[in-house]
Amino acid sequence: MDIYRKTLVKLLAERFEDLIQESDFFEFDLHQIKELLSEDQIGTRSEVVVFLAALKWLNHDIHNRPIHSSDVMKCVRFLAMTLPEVLACLDPPIMNLIRFEPQVKEQLAKALLYISAKSVDMETYFSQFRPRPRQLLLKKNLSFSGASVSMTSKLTPTTQVPNDQLNDVKVGFNSVMSKRMSSTQVPSDQLIAIHSVSTHCGLPRYVQLSFHF
Numbered sequence: 562m563d564i565y566r567k568t569l570v571k572l573l574a575e576r577f578e579d580l581i582q583e584s585d586f587f588e589f590d591l592h593q594i595k596e597l598l599s600e601d602q603i604g605t606r607s608e609v610v611v612f613l614a615a616l617k618w619l620n621h622d623i624h625n626r627p628i629h630s631s632d633v634m635k636c637v638r639f640l641a642m643t644l645p646e647v648l649a650c651l652d653p654p655i656m657n658l659i660r661f662e663p664q665v666k667e668q669l670a671k672a673l674l675y676i677s678a679k680s681v682d683m684e685t686y687f688s689q690f691r692p693r694p695r696q697l698l699l700k701k702n703l704s705f706s707g708a709s710v711s712m713t714s715k716l717t718p719t720t721q722v723p724n725d726q727l728n729d730v731k732v733g734f735n736s737v738m739s740k741r742m743s744s745t746q747v748p749s750d751q752l753i754a755i756h757s758v759s760t761h762c763g764l765p766r767y768v769q770l771s772f773h774f
Contacts, residue, residue, distance in 0.1 A: 574600035575698060581614040587621040591629050594618050598636035606699040609646050612637045613653065620655045627656070631664035639672035640692035644680075647672050 573580055574597055580586050598611055615633045619626045651660055659665055675690040
């Protein structure tokens with residue numbers, strides 16, 4: 562990319578939230594949208610907005626663009642989100658079934674694993690998942706209740722999981738982590754989140770994912 566093109570993309574990225582409200586945004590081609598969504602400095606307040614913008618671009622030409630969904634979604638840094646943000650991405654207002662696509666399922670599962678490990682100070686064991694830093698240029702004041710982002714997850718921190726299923730998750734999580742943290746217990750709320758997200762993503766069991774240390 563020449564210096565002038567790079568400068569232009571950077572300027573567009575800095576006014577990202579304004580840009581995605583304009584009709585010109587939908588005229589970007591695949592290469593241009595990937596350049597924009599891959600910028601390390603972006604004028605938004607949440608990575609969820611980047612996710613929504615990607616969905617809007619794909620949905621604008623629903624007959625042709627969804628074949629590029631995997632390429633476009635690779636630009637979304639789910640790993641840099643918080644747990645509530647990832648949960649919000651499980652129930653988007655458009656293209657709801659995108660979470661079942663293999664690439665997106667894998668991204669969400671990795672984000673869940675990394676965020677859960679980070680919550681118990683064990684993210685170093687998943688350093689291969691560490692997200693590339695992205696600077697969000699706007700003040701973060703989003704609420705994930707559905708009011709500010711026009712999207713909400715049907716799952717909440719109070720989601721109830723039957724005891725036998727919760728035990729399955731505990732066993733699965735402990736078996737994955739046993740070599741590194743055999744004496745470390747993962748909080749129940751994190752285990753509930755793991756089970757909820759894996760079920761909502763269409764993953765039959767969290768423990769069926771394969772991670773290598």
